[in-house]
Amino acid sequence: AQRVTQPEKLLSVFKGAPVELKCNYSYSGSPELFWYVQYSRQRLQLLLRHISRESIKGFTADLNKGETSFHLKKPFAQEEDSAMYYCALSGYLTGGGNKLTFGTGTQLKVEL
Amino acid sequence: DVKVTQSSRYLVKRTGEKVFLECVQDMDHENMFWYRQDPGLGLRLIYFSYDVKMKEKGDIPEGYSVSREKKERFSLILESASTNQTSMYLCASSRGQPQETQYFGPGTRLLVL
Numbered sequence: 100a101q102r103v104t105q106p107e108k109l110l111s112v113f114k115g116a117p118v119e120l121k122c123n124y125s126y127s128g129s130p131e132l133f134w135y136v137q138y139s140r141q142r143l144q145l146l147l148r149h150i151s152r153e154s155i156k157g158f159t160a161d162l163n164k165g166e167t168s169f170h171l172k173k174p175f176a177q178e179e180d181s182a183m184y185y186c187a188l189s190g191y192l193t194g195g196g197n198k199l200t201f202g203t204g205t206q207l208k209v210e211l
Numbered sequence: 212d213v214k215v216t217q218s219s220r221y222l223v224k225r226t227g228e229k230v231f232l233e234c235v236q237d238m239d240h241e242n243m244f245w246y247r248q249d250p251g252l253g254l255r256l257i258y259f260s261y262d263v264k265m266k267e268k269g270d271i272p273e274g275y276s277v278s279r280e281k282k283e284r285f286s287l288i289l290e291s292a293s294t295n296q297t298s299m300y301l302c303a304s305s306r307g308q309p310q311e312t313q314y315f316g317p318g319t320r321l322l323v324l
Contacts (some may be wrong), residue, residue, distance in 0.1 A: 131310040133312075134315075142316065142317045185254065187309065198259060198269070199313055201253045201255075202256040203253035
């Protein structure tokens with residue numbers, strides 16, 4: 100079974116402060132991990148995925164297999180980063196196809 | 212640009228009604244998904260399909276069924292709507308590999324009275 104845990108429902112930081120959104124996962128194989136973001140009144144969209152090893156909008160995430168974590172980080176929060184962030188894990192299924200399992204999400208609020 | 216569209220943004224239905232939610236994608240994606248999004252619960256997978264006429268149960272399939280007669284279209288059916296199915300419903304599509312991005316529709320907010 101695959102599971103994703105985001106322990107914080109709400110994270111409030113001041114503009115310019117560092118941000119870390121936590122994500123832990125449980126999966127028996129080699130996981131594909133993602134962060135998705137939903138800005139107010141917009142559709143859910145991909146922020147970044149670990150296989151790309153890229154930084155998007157200043158955000159990075161490192162896969163730590165020992166700690167089974169994929170925390171999202173940004174050194175300096177901006178007001179426009181306020182959004183709902185979901186960590187997600189994808190893996191192959193025995194019967195075919197693949198399935199994405201989401202965490203419960205963390206609402207990031209960046210205050211001035 | 213990948214486009215995933217959903218037939219309605221808002222729906223109001225009565226308990227016991229049969230409800231159809233339609234989703235269409237224009238990028239020839241193999242996989243299509245239906246989720247419901249509830250505060251504090253995140254996104255939960257209802258059903259998914261990795262090929263035409265194929266369907267697999269997700270984590271919360273009870274009270275729902277799906278249909279995929281054409282590759283671009285994936286329908287979610289509430290056979291007899293109940294108040295606990297009031298939610299935001301999101302459709303998504305992706306290519307076939309686990310590392311592929313899922314592209315989401317704008318969502319349908321369903322209210323069951």
